[in-house]
Amino acid sequence: MxxxxxxxxxxxxxxxxxxxxxxxxxxxxxxxxxxxxxxxxxxxxxxxxxxxxxxxxxxxxxxxxxxxxxxxxxxxxxxxxxxxxxxxxxxxxxxxxxxxxxxxxxxxxxxxxxxxxxxxxxxxxxxxxxxxxxxxxxxxxxxxxxxxxxxxxxxxxxxxxxxxxxxxxxxxxxxxxxxxxxxxxxxxxxxxxxWNRREDGGNNSSRRITADDYYGHLDKVVEAIKEGTPPGDLQDRLLRRSFRVELLRPVSEPRVLRRTGKDLEEYYTTVRRMAMTSYPPGVRDGLPAISRLRAELLVQDRLDSLVELARRTEKIKARVEVDDMRWRNGKLVIRTRVGMVRADGEPLTVVERGGRTLLDPELLDGIGGAEDWEVPDPFSYAYGELIVHDTANNQWWYPEGELAPTLEPLGGGRHRVVVAGETVVDPLTLAGGAPMTPGTHQVWVSAQLLGVGRRPRLTPAPGRSRILLGTVAVGAPPRLVLPAWGGPGGQLRLDVSGASRIGTTRRLLLRTAADHRFRHGVRGVLRRLPRGASRNIRAAARQADRWMLR
Known part of the structure; x- marks a missing residue:
């Protein structure tokens, strides 16, 4: 240390x-x-x-x-x-x-x-x-x-x-x-x-970073990768991360929209020079559609186009659709579909035209140098997954299952790229093979499509009703798990109660009855409790039922 x-x-x-x-x-x-x-x-x-x-x-x-x-x-x-x-x-x-x-x-x-x-x-x-x-x-x-x-x-x-x-x-x-x-x-x-953030901000250096300083040192990182790998596919893949994350950052949102004048020109000139001299062409060629377009506009010396592309891309949002959600053998199974939508609410698309696949013409309309931008592989860097955030311990866990990329036809040669699939949340193994800890666990989505990455909350899509499920008891001794919608945007949360937390248990049971909006909601939960459930848990269920009757 x-x-x-x-x-x-x-x-x-x-x-x-x-x-x-x-x-x-x-x-x-x-x-x-x-x-x-x-x-x-x-x-x-x-x-x-x-x-x-x-x-x-x-x-x-x-x-x-x-x-x-x-x-x-x-x-x-x-x-x-x-x-x-x-x-x-x-x-x-x-x-x-x-x-x-x-x-x-x-x-x-x-x-x-x-x-x-x-x-x-x-x-x-x-x-x-x-x-x-x-x-x-x-x-x-x-x-x-x-x-x-x-x-x-x-x-x-x-x-x-x-x-x-x-x-x-x-x-x-x-x-x-x-x-x-x-x-x-x-x-x-x-x-x-x-990894802790200091209250006094002491993690960060107070010395001002200049473009030449920062990217001069990034160039040494690039050279280190080149020294340790032969030219070719592997080297290109390893270099692609710094190109995508560090080099394109000053010409992407939000930075290119916040910097102006000499400051913007300094960063733009520096990264453009480095893009043309430090990276093999194969690095740019393998980028996803919008990132590859940024790289092309950078090489073409089109700063105005980069700014406009950033302005439009910044407004792209993820649209999450929960197609189904149910309990299966004590595990929560969630079927989701994620796509991207433009600022006007319409899907971000690719279009088949003349035997080629082009990036959304509506997104690129009027951007010089971006006309008819071809997308050789719409699934390049495309992925999606659900993530569960244990808010009490600030830990992130990944359930089983990934969302696979696919094209959904919209008519007229238009397709939207989505990731879709089934995710299985096992309350008994989610935390690295261990049970979920008592408390609130938020469910998020992480998706990357056509070079646009977003991490939205898992919420019902606009105009879609929430799928409501009851509480289940899992494990021995049993712990109660309640899927509920709440907080910002009505995010899916999993409330977990240990067998000894009777106060929390009562609240969970009450919330189940309220979510189902009918009187026998709690009794339905009570019938699903295993025979080995403690008398305290059963008593809490009956107490909650009496409260609902009042």
Whole structure:
């Protein structure tokens, strides 16, 4: 852990480090104090005096995390190293589980599921993966260094963090490791790393970022990928992420609509030059339709067209349709369909014309350089999935089932691209193989179509009625699960009550009766309770029924 003027964050984070389930005799905690000027040194010394497996090294200030991390690699004595930032925490079993996964698979890198206020849902951690590489897994979607590395792997390849004030130092380090790692493992079943947003905003540097500075360092990331891969399909795929996410960002909404004058021109000129000189043509060719169009307009030097395209694309929304929802053997089965609609409420389409498939002419009408934009593959980068957010613990879980892309004919050669399918939410296994915890769990949708990504709440489509289901009891001892619509937009929520939470149980049963809008709703739930349900739960159902009669 690199430390610089961490102050009270040292004590806040320390318990999660020194009390790992792995056992104090199996690991060490190595703090590298990068010349702190506050009382961090004294705090660290007290911590080391109280815990035999804590070591502290102090050095002159280097101004950035790279050098203290490198110093930590050099001084570490373990087989693996795990990087942690000074304001973050590890879950209790993180090291034990990561180590077991690494040893079982002889892994060079192990990615532990990240959660916290600095991390939203990431389908990199959708499932636990024993063995993968950058060639067959979306590893480049996770570029923070908060991972476990085999120390000899880093030494063997001479992989170091850049030292000094280097932007994107984490991306550069991870690019060098991913392209060389023979075995990478992903622990998706247990939230390992809590990435916290500091109350004082201390996660971010206060130094102004210039276009030349930022993209000069991005160019080094690009070169690192090129050095570690031969030219061809794999290299293009790995480079596509930085092109799509970092390079096109200044010419996409919302940034291109907010920057003006010299500031916009500076970023535009910089990314245009880099698009033409740093990336092989195959990178642009493999992008989804709208992203590929942005790249073409950038190369054609059409800033005005990029601005107008961003203005129209920003207004595209996802339309979610819940076709069916029902309980099946104690599991909630949801059939959904997701498409995109333009600002006028009409579907975002592709059109067959003259043997070619073209991107929605209504969207592109009047945008110079975008006329008759061809879509070789309407399903490029198309995907969809449901995500469940455990709001009490701020953790995201992925149910079984993905939404598959398909074309739906609209007449006149027009088609809308949608993702559709069945998702199965198992309350007993959703949380990484464990039951859902008591509390409220919100259901979201994540979809990417034609280069437009959206993450809307799962709500009924406009004009469609809500599907109402009763509460079910699952597991032993039984816990009650109630699908209900509420909150912003009437989002689908799963309210979960443990058997001992009688007050919550009563509220859930009451809500079931209210949702069904008939007097015997609660009694219907009562009949579905298993024989082993506790007398308290049955009593709560009868109590709720009496309240409804009143």
């Amino acid at each position: 690199p430390i610089y003027n961490a102050g009270a964050y040292i004590e806040r984070c320390a318990p999660s480090l020194v009390n790992q389930s792995l056992g104090a005799d199996a690991y060490e905690v190595l703090y590298v104090d990068d010349g702190s000027t506050d009382d961090s040194a004294e705090r660290l010394q007290r911590l080391a005096a109280a815990h035999a497996h804590v070591r502290v090294h102090r050095q002159e200030n280097s101004g950035w995390p790279g050098k203290p991390r490198n110093e930590g690699i050099d001084r570490a004595r373990g087989k693996y190293v795990q990087f942690v930032d000074q304001d973050d925490e590890l879950s209790y079993e993180a090291l034990e589980r990561l180590y077991a996964l690494a040893e079982r698979n002889h892994s060079d890198i192990v990615l532990g599921k990240i959660h916290g206020t600095m991390q939203g849902p990431s389908n990199v951690f959708k499932r636990t993966v024993d063995r993968c590489t950058a060639a067959d897994a979306p590893l480049f979607e996770s570029l923070t260094p908060h991972k476990m590395f085999r120390r000899e792997f880093l030494r063997e390849h001479g992989i170091r963090f850049p030292e000094g004030r280097v932007r994107l130092e984490d991306q550069l380090f991870m690019a060098r490791t991913y392209v060389r790692a023979k075995t990478v493992s992903i622990l998706g079943s247990y939230p390992c790393y809590q």
